[in-house]
Amino acid sequence: MNTRHIVITENAADSAAVARHERFGKLPERIPYQDMVEVTPASARVPARDAYDPEGSWTSFSCLAADLGL
Secondary structure (H helix, E strand, C coil), rough: CCHHHHHHHHHHHHHHHHHHHHHHCCCCCEEECCHHCCCCCCCCCCCCHCCCCCHHHHHCCHHHHHHHHH
C-alpha cells in the first residue's frame, strides 16, 4: 500500500510538471547586465557650488537658537 502511494505521488508530480510546461513553455532568454544598466552622471559638476564661502557658510548649519530667533 505504501508503494502505491509513492507511485501515485510521482505520477501526479510528473503530470503537474507537464501541465506547467504546456502552459508556460520555457523561460525567456537572460538579459545581459550591460543591457540592464545605464551609467549617467547624477548632475553636472558646478565648481561654484563646491567653493567655500565664509559669509554664506552659516546658512548651512542647523542651530536651535537661530531657528528660535534668539
